[in-house]
Structures are given as C-alpha cells and as structure tokens.
Amino acid sequence: KQAAxxxxxxxxxxxxxxxxxxxxxxxxxxxxxxxYLKSAQQGNxxxxxxxxxxxxxxxxxxxxYKQAMYWYLKAAAQGSVxxxxxxxxxxxxxxxxxxxxxxxxxxxxxxxECNDATAWYNLAIMYHYGEGRPVDLRxxxxxxxxxxxxxxxxxxxxxxxxxxxL
Numbered sequence: 001k002q003a004a005x006x007x008x009x010x011x012x013x014x015x016x017x018x019x020x021x022x023x024x025x026x027x028x029x030x031x032x033x034x035x036y037l038k039s040a041q042q043g044n045x046x047x048x049x050x051x052x053x054x055x056x057x058x059x060x061x062x063x064x065y066k067q068a069m070y071w072y073l074k075a076a077a078q079g080s081v082x083x084x085x086x087x088x089x090x091x092x093x094x095x096x097x098x099x100x101x102x103x104x105x106x107x108x109x110x111x112x113e114c115n116d117a118t119a120w121y122n123l124a125i126m127y128h129y130g131e132g133r134p135v136d137l138r139x140x141x142x143x144x145x146x147x148x149x150x151x152x153x154x155x156x157x158x159x160x161x162x163x164x165x166l
Contacts, residue, residue, distance in 0.1 A: 033060030065096025101132020
C-alpha cells in the first residue's frame with residue numbers, strides 16, 4: 001500500500017487486484033476501481049483493461065460506456081486482446097458508440113488473429129446471422145468448430161443447428 005501511495009503504477013494495480021478479490025483486505029470494488037484508475041492513468045495495461053471493465057459493468061464506479069470505451073482503447077493500443085474483444089462487443093451492441101457491425105467485425109478479427117476463442121465465437125455469430133456481412137454458414141461452422149476444439153465453451157448445439165442449415 002505504501003508503494004501505491006507513493007505513485008508506483010504496478011503497486012497501485014496490485015493493490016486494486018487485492019481489493020477486487022478481497023485478498024488480505026476487505027473486498028471493496030470502489031477502492032479497486034480507484035486504484036485501477038490511478039494505475040491506468042500511468043499507462044498500466046492491465047489496470048486500463050480493469051477500469052474499462054469496471055466502467056462497462058458499473059463495478060465500483062457508475063456505469064459509463066464512454067469511459068469504458070476510452071480505457072479499452074488505451075489497453076488495446078498496448079496489445080490487450082481482451083480489450084479487442086470487448087471493443088468489438090461494444091460496437092456490436094452500440095454501447096458508448098454508434099452500433100457499427102463493421103467496426104465490431106474488425107475488432108473481433110484482430111482478437112481472433114491472436115487465437116482468442118471468444119472472438120471466434122463472436123465472428124461465428126456474425127457470419128451465422130449476417131450481422132454486417134452476408135450470411136456465410138460454412139465460415140460460421142468453421143469458427144464454431146474452432147471454439148469447440150478450444151474447450152472454452154460448449155457450442156455443440158450451434159454446430160448441430162448450423163450443420164442442419166447446410
């Protein structure tokens with residue numbers, strides 16, 4: 001805590017993690033968000049992602065999609081794959097920005113190129129339902145199969161439904 005109070009970004013981020021998880025201190029989302037913001041303002045990528053998440057979900061701070069997008073973009077500029085996915089999601093659903101399927105597709109693609117299964121899933125949905133592009137069930141099926149192979153989520157129902165449509 002002393003190092004965090006002295007302005008050390010990593011210490012601020014670590015203290016925020018402790019408050020977030022309630023490890024060694026009482027869990028406190030407000031203090032977690034406070035310290036994530038302090039660290040994020042100094043360029044800590046993890047803290048930038050976490051404060052964006054907090055603004056997106058309204059955890060420890062008032063929900064603010066514009067602030068969430070601001071901090072996700074900062075984290076993305078430093079290579080945060082999770083930020084790529086969440087920016088894509090925000091564009092897809094018009095959270096803090098105008099709904100823009102093309103921008104969503106581009107951000108999901110950027111994350112998918114980093115082998116992110118959540119991005120593969122979101123791209124599969126976009127291909128399956130023609131969100132911002134023509135329906136492409138073969139591409140959707142390929143992506144669903146990648147997700148299934150990754151073991152991160154069960155998409156066997158989506159695979160069966162897509163196969164039935166082909």
